[in-house]
Amino acid sequence: MSQGFVQFRTLVKREILRFVRRPYNTFLPPIVTNTLYFAVFGVILGGRIGEIAGVSYLQFVLPGLVVLGAISDSFENSSFSIFHGRWNEYIDAVTVSPMSDSNKVAAYVSASALRGVITALLIIGVGWIFTPVPASNPLYLVAFVIVITTLFGGLGVIGGLWASDFDYLTVMNQFILRPLVFFGAVFYSLDVLPAFWRTVSLFNPMVYMVNGVRYGMIGVTEIDPNASLAVLTTASVVVVSIDFLLFRRGYGLAD
Numbered sequence: 102m103s104q105g106f107v108q109f110r111t112l113v114k115r116e117i118l119r120f121v122r123r124p125y126n127t128f129l130p131p132i133v134t135n136t137l138y139f140a141v142f143g144v145i146l147g148g149r150i151g152e153i154a155g156v157s158y159l160q161f162v163l164p165g166l167v168v169l170g171a172i173s174d175s176f177e178n179s180s181f182s183i184f185h186g187r188w189n190e191y192i193d194a195v196t197v198s199p200m201s202d203s204n205k206v207a208a209y210v211s212a213s214a215l216r217g218v219i220t221a222l223l224i225i226g227v228g229w230i231f232t233p234v235p236a237s238n239p240l241y242l243v244a245f246v247i248v249i250t251t252l253f254g255g256l257g258v259i260g261g262l263w264a265s266d267f268d269y270l271t272v273m274n275q276f277i278l279r280p281l282v283f284f285g286a287v288f289y290s291l292d293v294l295p296a297f298w299r300t301v302s303l304f305n306p307m308v309y310m311v312n313g314v315r316y317g318m319i320g321v322t323e324i325d326p327n328a329s330l331a332v333l334t335t336a337s338v339v340v341v342s343i344d345f346l347l348f349r350r351g352y353g354l355a356d
Contacts (some may be wrong), residue, residue: 106113108200109208116212120178127178127216127225131170135224138166139231142288153290154321159232163225164315165287168307172226173274175217175250177256178323179209180270183261187353192194202348210254210341217250241326242317248333249310253278255340262353283305289322309333 121125142162154163186192195205228234236242260273285307291299302308309329316322347353 103247104199105201105204108198109204111264112195112200112205112208112248113212114347116178116182116208117215119182120216127174128220130258131174131220132223132227135170135227136165136230138162139228150328154319156319156321157232159228160235160319161321162288163228163232163317164318165282165285165311166219166228166240166331167224167318168285168310168314169287170281171217171221171246172212172253172310173278174220174259175213176253176278177270177274178216179213179254179267180260180264180273181257182213183209183258183353184264184267184270187261188267192354196351196354200272203345206255206258206341206344206348209258210251212345213254213257214250217253218246221246221250236317237320238317238326240317241330244313244330245313245317245326248330248337249314252333252337252340255337255344259340259347262347281305282311285311286323306333306336317328 107209108238139159142158146158150158183192186195225234260270264270264273284302285305286302291302291308294302303324309324309332312322312324313326313329313333316326
């Protein structure tokens with residue numbers, strides 16, 4: 102077993118233990134929040150709306166809620182871990198270690214993606230209480246969840262290095278990411294929008310994520326899943342590469 106792998110595994114283990122040891126802060130909130138979403142939007146409103154694209158409204162919104170929870174938690178994990186380490190100056194133990202910058206980035210992103218995947222599974226589990234959860238295209242479902250959690254784990258690294266205050270992280274997560282998801286066709290089909298707003302919606306990257314996961318779960322999509330997956334995979338590679346460059350330069354780490 103190589104020294105680099107041992108170093109990578111050690112940092113990943115530390116990051117995983119950090120969120121596993123506090124489940125009431127990491128896993129309980131998305132369970133409670135999505136139970137409310139399913140109860141209000143799925144059961145109460147869904148009964149009035151009926152079907153969309155041949156499936157129940159609850160099954161239609163479930164993939165969007167999976168995306169919302171997965172990206173929020175993967176982003177929050179890496180951004181908070183790095184910023185908290187900078188704030189309390191214990192990230193120095195990582196920066197002065199002989200571990201390569203690529204392994205440092207890979208460890209932070211991998212642990213954050215894992216948290217996002219676990220959150221996605223929990224939300225699917227909550228959804229199962231209210232409605233059957235199909236998996237029409239499981240390979241696409243797995244691929245999209247892994248790619249989007251990796252992407253937002255990488256974005257969280259950038260956020261954690263850039264933020265100069267805890268408020269920066271709150272603003273990024275609550276006032277940028279979440280609104281984009283809510284306007285990313287989570288609760289509605291793009292077909293109900295006027296032509297102009299449908300075109301505008303296509304500039305929202307969340308639309309491609311939601312439709313990709315929706316295709317994996319219920320086989321319904323308004324955008325080519327292969328094109329979406331290719332674009333999101335490319336974006337993930339670019340973001341993780343930026344993470345590596347920032348670590349190599351010491352951006353935000355030597356303040």
